[in-house]
Amino acid sequence: MDKILIQGGAVLRGRVTVSGAKNAALPAMAASLLTDEPLRLRNLPSVRDIQTTGRLLHEMGCRVGLQNLQTGHGCELVAASPISCVAPYERVKTMRSSVLVLGPLLARFGRARVSLPGGCAIGARPIDLHIKGLKKLGASLTIEHGYVEAEAPRLIGEKVVFDRITVTGTENLMMAACLAKGETVLHNAAREPEVTDLANLLRSMGARIEGDGSSTIRIQGRPELGGADHTIIPDRIEAGTFMVAGAITGGAVELLNCRPEHLTAVIEKLEESGIAIERSGPDACRVTAPRRLQARDVTTMEYPGFATDMQAQYMALMTQAHGPSIVTETIFESRFMHASELVRMGADVRIEGNRAVISGRRDLTGAKVLASDLRASASLILAGLVASGETLVHRVYHLDRGYEAIEKKLKSLGARIQRIAD
Ligand code: EPU
Numbered sequence: 079m080d081k082i083l084i085q086g087g088a089v090l091r092g093r094v095t096v097s098g099a100k101n102a103a104l105p106a107m108a109a110s111l112l113t114d115e116p117l118r119l120r121n122l123p124s125v126r127d128i129q130t131t132g133r134l135l136h137e138m139g140c141r142v143g144l145q146n147l148q149t150g151h152g153c154e155l156v157a158a159s160p161i162s163c164v165a166p167y168e169r170v171k172t173m174r175s176s177v178l179v180l181g182p183l184l185a186r187f188g189r190a191r192v193s194l195p196g197g198c199a200i201g202a203r204p205i206d207l208h209i210k211g212l213k214k215l216g217a218s219l220t221i222e223h224g225y226v227e228a229e230a231p232r233l234i235g236e237k238v239v240f241d242r243i244t245v246t247g248t249e250n251l252m253m254a255a256c257l258a259k260g261e262t263v264l265h266n267a268a269r270e271p272e273v274t275d276l277a278n279l280l281r282s283m284g285a286r287i288e289g290d291g292s293s294t295i296r297i298q299g300r301p302e303l304g305g306a307d308h309t310i311i312p313d314r315i316e317a318g319t320f321m322v323a324g325a326i327t328g329g330a331v332e333l334l335n336c337r338p339e340h341l342t343a344v345i346e347k348l349e350e351s352g353i354a355i356e357r358s359g360p361d362a363c364r365v366t367a368p369r370r371l372q373a374r375d376v377t378t379m380e381y382p383g384f385a386t387d388m389q390a391q392y393m394a395l396m397t398q399a400h401g402p403s404i405v406t407e408t409i410f411e412s413r414f415m416h417a418s419e420l421v422r423m424g425a426d427v428r429i430e431g432n433r434a435v436i437s438g439r440r441d442l443t444g445a446k447v448l449a450s451d452l453r454a455s456a457s458l459i460l461a462g463l464v465a466s467g468e469t470l471v472h473r474v475y476h477l478d479r480g481y482e483a484i485e486k487k488l489k490s491l492g493a494r495i496q497r498i499a500d
Pocket of ligand 1: 101102104175201202203204205206207208209242243244245246247272386387409410411452453480
């Protein structure tokens with residue numbers, strides 16, 4: 079398994095281009111199952127989760143431009159019949175977002191057999207709300223032998239109230255409702271930009287959707303959808319990670335292909351801590367580190383709140399801020415695995431339930447550390463950039479799931495970082 083070696087202490091300067099959003103690209107690829115016409119996607123990130131989804135769709139019988147997926151940033155997906163309506167355990171266990179095929183399969187083919195994802199490093203992550211919502215649209219769903227077995231001759235539009243906000247749950251229901259009979263109204267829906275990006279894609283496939291970006295989404299079902307050509311939005315979490323990378327090293331970086339309007343809560347918090355962030359173009363912004371970083375508390379929330387996917391990176395930043403800070407995680411129950419690794423590097427972080435209490439500023443020292451999930455890996459790399467000496471991050475396959483060539487991008491900004499292949 080590859081490792082990442084970082085020699086800390088370099089100040090990052092320069093420009094970096096943000097890739098397409100993984101969490102927008104995954105549902106977009108699943109949406110190809112809603113039609114037998116070609117779906118062209120552009121600005122896909124070249125990361126492992128995208129390749130895994132391509133493989134899953136290919137195994138199901140879709141024609142997938144996999145060649146493009148490995149090298150470039152575009153692909154064409156064609157889900158012309160016959161399609162196997164099965165997402166097997168082997169794929170879902172490596173990537174839980176495979177569950178996004180459930181809604182489209184059920185809506186178009188009237189059946190689906192999707193392995194139930196297990197828990198993961200950041201929490202139990204059930205899919206009960208996806209199941210409850212699809213049942214509300216008239217589907218019969220049972221769990222047998224570790225699989226969700228779903229059937230519905232034709233989904234019927236209904237009112238669905240989510241008990242709590244779920245991003246992929248909203249996406250699954252939105253896709254299913256596009257081919258249901260009549261109107262579906264999703265209440266307490268997720269408002270993430272990735273949900274809006276999917277709604278834009280579905281609209282260009284012929285779907286009738288209103289209200290995305292708000293907590294009530296209305297979908298008028300259509301008998302069928304057609305193909306489309308769609309460009310995925312830039313990755314707001316990758317952008318936020320590079321903002322922290324520039325700031326934590328005392329440098330200045332410019333982000334290209336970045337939508338600051340998707341990062342309002344993150345930018346607000348970084349500015350409170352003294353970091354200067356200014357727009358430098360329609361899709362670009364410049365981030366400049368302060369002389370003295372101030373500690374500021376943060377609480378993760380659903381969009382438009384501070385993203386849980388930026389929590390680990392923010393914690394790394396706060397180890398370098400002056401004063402105490404509290405990071406409260408409200409979305410996932412065990413998303414603090416990075417804290418103990420940061421402590422091994424010299425940080426002062428105490429976990430109290432869903433709060434991490436950080437005392438800054440502490441000098442970090444390089445160490446061998448273990449990445450437990452995607453964003454935890456990013457936080458350890460950020461810590462490694464400011465630690466004295468060498469940091470060796472193990473299990474970087476987590477990182478490869480969602481960050482495109484992160485070590486190359488950081489290196490282009492001046493970081494002393496390299497991948498060590500096994
Ligand atoms: N939840 C339930 N039941 C459900 C669905 C969710 O209890 O049926 C709970 C979850 O356990 C969690 C909360 O609701 O406590 C929110 O989960 P959500 O469903 O919104 O998460 P997700 O859709 O599985 C997506 C992203 C995650 C991101 C979360 C929260 C994708 C593919 N994944 O996951 O991204 O953290 O939303 O914003 O879009 C990442 O990129 O590192 C990542 C983990």
